[in-house]
Amino acid sequence: MSIKVYYFASLKEHVGSSEHELDFTQSLTVNEVWLQANATLVLPKNTLAAINMDYVDWDSLVSDGDVVAFFPPVTGG
Amino acid sequence: MSIKVYYFASLKEHVGSSEHELDFTQSLTVNEVWLQANATLVLPKNTLAAINMDYVDWDSLVSDGDVVAFFPPVTGG
Amino acid sequence: MAIKIIDHAFDPYYEIQRYQNTQLDHLGAIGATSLFIGTMRDFNQGSQVTGMSLEHYPGMTEKQLELCIEKAKGLWPILDSLIIHRVGTITPNEVIVLIAVWSSHRGDAFDATRYIMEALKSTVPFWKKECLETDAERWVTSNTSG
Amino acid sequence: MAIKIIDHAFDPYYEIQRYQNTQLDHLGAIGATSLFIGTMRDFNQGSQVTGMSLEHYPGMTEKQLELCIEKAKGLWPILDSLIIHRVGTITPNEVIVLIAVWSSHRGDAFDATRYIMEALKSTVPFWKKECLETDAERWVTSNTSG
Numbered sequence: 159m160s161i162k163v164y165y166f167a168s169l170k171e172h173v174g175s176s177e178h179e180l181d182f183t184q185s186l187t188v189n190e191v192w193l194q195a196n197a198t199l200v201l202p203k204n205t206l207a208a209i210n211m212d213y214v215d216w217d218s219l220v221s222d223g224d225v226v227a228f229f230p231p232v233t234g235g
Numbered sequence: 236m237s238i239k240v241y242y243f244a245s246l247k248e249h250v251g252s253s254e255h256e257l258d259f260t261q262s263l264t265v266n267e268v269w270l271q272a273n274a275t276l277v278l279p280k281n282t283l284a285a286i287n288m289d290y291v292d293w294d295s296l297v298s299d300g301d302v303v304a305f306f307p308p309v310t311g312g
Numbered sequence: 313m314a315i316k317i318i319d320h321a322f323d324p325y326y327e328i329q330r331y332q333n334t335q336l337d338h339l340g341a342i343g344a345t346s347l348f349i350g351t352m353r354d355f356n357q358g359s360q361v362t363g364m365s366l367e368h369y370p371g372m373t374e375k376q377l378e379l380c381i382e383k384a385k386g387l388w389p390i391l392d393s394l395i396i397h398r399v400g401t402i403t404p405n406e407v408i409v410l411i412a413v414w415s416s417h418r419g420d421a422f423d424a425t426r427y428i429m430e431a432l433k434s435t436v437p438f439w440k441k442e443c444l445e446t447d448a449e450r451w452v453t454s455n456t457s458g
Numbered sequence: 459m460a461i462k463i464i465d466h467a468f469d470p471y472y473e474i475q476r477y478q479n480t481q482l483d484h485l486g487a488i489g490a491t492s493l494f495i496g497t498m499r500d501f502n503q504g505s506q507v508t509g510m511s512l513e514h515y516p517g518m519t520e521k522q523l524e525l526c527i528e529k530a531k532g533l534w535p536i537l538d539s540l541i542i543h544r545v546g547t548i549t550p551n552e553v554i555v556l557i558a559v560w561s562s563h564r565g566d567a568f569d570a571t572r573y574i575m576e577a578l579k580s581t582v583p584f585w586k587k588e589c590l591e592t593d594a595e596r597w598v599t600s601n602t603s604g
């Protein structure tokens with residue numbers, strides 16, 4: 159299965175990339191997606207995760223075709 | 236001593252006049268001012284009183300030259 | 313800080329723009345602007361309302377409005393404020409009151425705007441008389457709680 | 459109900475007037491309009507700030523803003539609402555966000571506006587990076603409480 163991963167704001171700078179495309183053979187959690195994509199990087203605490211533009215917990219399962227996003231706490235308004 | 240008395244809104248209609256001029260020889264409270272000016276009229280409950288545009292209690296004393304106002308609860312905004 | 317009593321229909325956004333362009337204090341420090349606009353509805357307490365006349369006590373109105381602002385300033389660090397209130401004959405959809413508060417932080421602007429509105433409704437000498445569809449008139453006898 | 463993300467400076471009062479004149483629902487029932495306008499200050503956390511860039515997550519931004527409004531509608535009987543938020547490069551005194559809520563009664567408009575603003579600040583994917591007087595840049599790492 160194939161998913162897209164997006165990074166925003168300071169996390170995009172931390173990762174050094176705004177997106178990754180990943181292919182897996184088995185089902186993964188959001189946390190495992192982070193580890194697969196960025197194994198060598200420290201995960202900044204408070205990092206938020208979304209699947210298809212909805213907030214999710216880090217143990218949520220991703221499905222084929224999902225868009226996963228990681229980003230720091232939001233600071234709009 | 237001489238004072239002015241103003242009435243507003245429904246109280247003006249109740250009294251049938253928008254103002255009175257009164258002359259007294261001794262010191263009076265706001266309540267006594269109402270009785271002097273409108274002895275025969277029932278005082279509508281919740282009527283508010285002001286001296287010189289500040290809210291006052293009904294037992295406040297009026298002084299020469301004061302402007303006393305009586306009016307119903309306010310309904311602006 | 314400004315207080316205006318107006319006896320004709322006014323556009324609150326035009327008034328705010330004009331105030332901001334000519335009189336607003338502390339521009340660079342302003343992070344939050346909170347506005348409240350009260351408009352005349354076409355119904356009230358179960359009846360269709362076709363118009364309204366708004367009486368006030370000239371002089372005491374301004375004095376009490378200033379007191380509302382002074383009290384709000386004592387409670388929150390607000391940078392500037394503007395109150396405009398209609399008097400006279402009003403038709404549905406016209407603006408009755410505009411309250412604007414400027415501050416550095418949003419919580420202060422929200423709190424102060426609401427406080428001023430509640431203080432205005434309970435202390436400033438305005439009185440509404442409604443004209444009903446039946447041509448009857450009735451005094452509004454008390455304000456609803458906020 | 460409308461949501462707009464804008465990448466250039468805008469006049470909130472012009473936008474509100476335009477919305478009211480062309481799109482506003484339930485006109486005769488509206489008794490209260492509450493607006494909040496967030497503006498960029500020239501200082502933050504002890505530093506002079508000369509500008510800001512505002513990043514967002516297109517698509518998720520709109521989805522989360524709609525969710526803010528839906529949740530507010532579930533809590534208060536609001537008649538209409540408008541949210542406009544800036545993205546891109548912003549200079550001090552420019553407007554960052556406009557929230558407008560229309561309702562029959564004032565308490566609902568006040569409550570819903572504040573709720574939407576707090577929900578926006580905690581859930582909608584916008585991120586601010588400030589440019590300091592020293593030419594340094596810094597990400598804003600958390601929003602202040604409201």
